[in-house]
Amino acid sequence: MLKILMPDIMPEFMAIEAKNNHFIKLNIGKLHDVRSMLENEKHLWMPLLCILSAKIIKDVTIKTYQLAEIFHLLSYASQLHWSLPENNKDSKEDMKIDVLSGDLIYSRIYSNICQYGLQPYLLPFSNLISAMNESLILRDFSRENDDYEIRVFASLTESACYLGGSSASNNQLDLNVLKEFGYHLGILKSVYDKGKNIDEHYSSWQNCWDRVEEIKTSKRHCFEKILRHMGEEWEIDKPVLIQERVI
C-alpha cells in the first residue's frame, strides 16, 4: 500500500532495501529460497513509516535511514519467527532454517544499532522486541489470537513512527502525536490486512484522524492519503474531528 501511496519515498528507500536484501541473500540465500520473503511488500511498511514520520516532523537524517534499515530487518526477522510449525518432525529442515535465519537477522539488528552509534536506541528496540515476543507467547496460548497479533503490529508501527520522528526532532509533543498515531494506524493496518470489519476498531479510525489534525506541517497529507485509502476499502469517511466536535 505504501509503495503505491508514497512513490516519492521509494527511491530513498531502495538503497536500504538493496543493502538488507543483499545481506539476506548472501547469508541465508544459500540455505533456502528467500525470494518470496524479499518480494513481499509488507516488509516495506515499517521502514517507510519511519522515514515518513521523520519527513513529516522535520526532515530525514542519516539516523532516520539507519533506523529504517533496522525496521526493515525487524520486519523480516519477526516474520521468520512469527509462526513456526509445531511438528518439526515433518518440516525439520525448513524450520531449522527459519529459526537460524531469524536469529541471524535479529543479531544483525543489534549489531547495526551498535555499529551505527545508535546506542540510545538499543533499549527501545530491546524493549520492543521483548514486548512483542511476550505478546506472541500469550497469543499462542490464547483463544483470541487476532487481538494479540493486532496489538503486536500496533506496537511495531507505533515504534516506527515514534523512533523515526525522534531521529529528526526532539520535540516531545510532536513525537507523542506520532507515537499515538502510529499505534492506531498499526491497528487499522492489521485489521485491513486481515480483511476484517472496522466497526470493532472504529475508535482507532477516529484517533488516527484526530492525531493527523494535530500535525502542523503540510506534509501530513501523506498520512491522510494512507487513511483515505483504507477508508475507501471500508467505505467510511473521514470522521468528525475533535475540533469540529468541540464546536
Add this chain to the structure above:
Amino acid sequence: MGNRQACTNPRKSHIAFPNIHIRELFGSIEAELADVDDYLQKSVSQANYLIKDGFNYLLQAGGKRIRPAFTLFASHYGSKTSCIPAASTMELVHMVSLIHDDVIDASDLRRGKATLSNLYGNNYAIHLGDYLFAKALAVIDSYQNTALSGKLAYTSREMCRGEIEQISNELCLQQNIKRYLYRVNRKTSVLITLCFETGALVSGANQEVVNTLGRFGHYLGMAFQIADDMLNYTADEQTLGKPVGNDLQQGVVTLPLIYFLKYGKTELCQDVKRILKKETVTTDEVVYINQAIRVSKAIEYSQELVNRYAIKALQQVDKLPDNKTTEVFRQIALLYYQEK
C-alpha cells in the same frame, strides 16, 4: 571433564587438582553465583506467567553456570563492583542458544530433562529465546558501555553464523580441520571470550588485562568445545545428558570424524561414509562408527589439539597478575590438558 592426570609441562609446580570437576573450582564465588540465580529470576519478574513458568523450569533444570562464573572471576581484575547483572547476561545468552538449538535439532531431552520446545512447543521456545536475548541486551545497555553492547551484538552474530555454517555443512564429509575450527570458534569460543572480556570491562580492569583475558577465553573455549565434541564418541548417555551418537544422527561432523575420514583405514572409512550417506543412522550403526573412530587415532589427535589450546590458554594466564583468581584460571585450563 573429570579424571584428568596431573600435567608434566613446565607449569607442573602450579598444579594440585587431578580428579577435579570445573564446578569445584568455583568455591570462592559460590555466593556470587547464587546472586546470579536470584538476578536471573528477578529479570523475568515483570513478565507474564507463561514466561516465568518456562524460565523457572530452565533455571531449575541445572547447568553449571560456567559462563557467569568466568565473568565473575574476570571482574576480580578490576576495582568496581556489581558484576552480577553482566554475569547473568552471559547465562541468558547461553540459555537462549540452548533453547533455540533444541528447536533446531528437534531435541526432546536436555541434561536428561524434557526440553522447553518439547514441553511448551516450538513457537513458545523461539519467542522465549528472542524475549530473553532482548532482555540480555537491555541489561548490558544499563552499563552504558558502548564497547560492551557492541561486543555482545557481535558475539550473537558470530554464534548465529557458526550455527548456519554447521547446518550448511551437515553431512558434508569433505570438511577440513581449519573449517571445523572456524566453526568451533563461532559456536562456542566467542561467547566464552565475551564472558571474560565482559567481567574485566565492567570492573574497570586495564585494557591489557581485558585483552589477555579475552585471548585466554578464546583458547579455553576452543579446548572446551573440541573436548565436548570428543565426548560424543567416548561418553555414555548419562554423562552426555543426551542420546549417544546424537551428533552423528543430526549429521553434525566434528573433529574425530573429520580426522578419521582423512586418516582412518580406507575400507573402514568407506564403510562409515556409506552409512552416513543413508537417510537415517541406526543405533547399531552409531555404535559401529564410534568403535571405528575410537580404534583409529582420531580421539588421540583431538586430545592433542585440546592440549595445544590448553597450553596457549596457560600462556595467557602467565601474563596475568599473580593472585588467587589467576590460579583458578590456571587450574581451569589444566582441566583440559591430558597427557598421552
